[in-house]
Amino acid sequence: MHPSFTPSADRLTPYEAQAACLEDPRPHPAEAALQQLGCCLMTELLDIVGETALEDFQGLIGEALIGAFHAVSQRIEREADKARDTLGGLVRDFDGSEVLDVEIQAATARARCSDVAMLAMEIVRDAAAAAYATATGEVWSPWKGSVRASRLSAAQIEARDALRAARARKHRSRDAGATIVALRAAPQADTAEDAGRLFDALNWARERWPDMALATSGARGAEKLAIKWAQQKGVPLVLARADFDRHGRSAPFRANEEMLALEPVCVLTLANSVNPLRASAAKPFGPALSLAQKAEEHGLLHHAVKARR
Structure with a gap:
């Protein structure tokens, strides 16, 4: 038998509470069982x-496994959206007849069931991503699209999605939304010294703008270190x-244009490693x-991250 939760006996998580209402x-x-599934699948993979001829590709293979659960979660979400669209039409056309009432109840049930299934797949995905990060030191981000925040990770927002949301806000009100801090950093800046100086700069930014979201391209090296920092601090990411x-x-310069279009309050740059040997190479x-x-x-505020003097 597969482990499942008992509503009357356990303290329910948000996912389990929604499932119990169905x-x-x-x-x-149970949520713990889903987390164990994601962890075990990634660990087994x-x-x-590892230590085989496929080891050079383990990053791609591991990210593909996580991405598979992300993709199925998105697909289920689209099904839920379709059910809600259907529900909206039925409610508008409702004439008090028993037939339409049954159809409304069925559409409501489909949407709610899809929401729970989507949450289940996100739990498996996040557990697999956490196991991947623990084993490899690398952080997973989707190849495209955005990711909702969860207990295991911060939100990851695609820059194009953030720009569309910002334009929509301007049409609705003067609310500027999240405060964007943009970062570009060198791939070779991945030493312990680089991490220390980069985290100092990011912590300073978060103290100054507590509601900040971090915009970065997600390139290897120091920008991956910044993503780890954001996930640990619960800071939303705009990729x-x-x-x-x-x-x-x-392409890297077009990414810069997307970040500037977000109107950041501050730009942080780390153009080379603060480690002298790494910088000279x-x-x-x-x-x-x-x-x-x-x-x-x-005319934007800019801070260059440099070595301590």
Whole structure:
């Protein structure tokens, strides 16, 4: 038998509380069981792939597994949205007849069942992502689309989604929404010294703007370190990914334009490692230098992260 929760005996999580409200005689799996599933699947995958000829691709394989649960969650969410659209039409057309009343109840049940299934898949996804981060030190982010905040991770918002929301807010009111702090940092800036200085800068920004959201491209190196910081602190992420398929070599600079379009209150840049040996082996990161220049041209507050003196 699969582990399931007992509504009368256990203290229910939000997912379990929603599941308990459904009129389904079949039990739902407990949240702890779903978390164990995600953790076990990822751990088993990494154990099998590690130290084999597939080890060089374990990052892609691991992210694909997490992405599969993310994709099915999104698909279920679309089904729930369709059920709610149907429900809205039925409510508008309701004439008091028994037939329409039955259809309304059925559409309501479909939407509620889909909501619970979506939450279940998100729990599995987040547990797999947490196990992946623990085992590899890498953080997962979706290849496209946004991710709701959960107990295990901060929200991750695609820059295009954030821009659309910002435009919609301007049409509705003068509410500026989340305070954006933008970051571009060098891939080679991934030493312990870099992490320390970067976290100092991010902690300073969060103290100054407690409601901040962090905008970054999610590139490897220091920007991945910043994503880990955001997830640990519960700071929402706005990901302006470089789309090389669409924009080619200019993709990192197009990502900068997306971040500037979000009207950040502050721009942080780390153009090279603060570790002297690492810095001498690589040139300063062009996209970070470019963002710093553009920020100053736009009159935005800019801080360059540097070594302690």
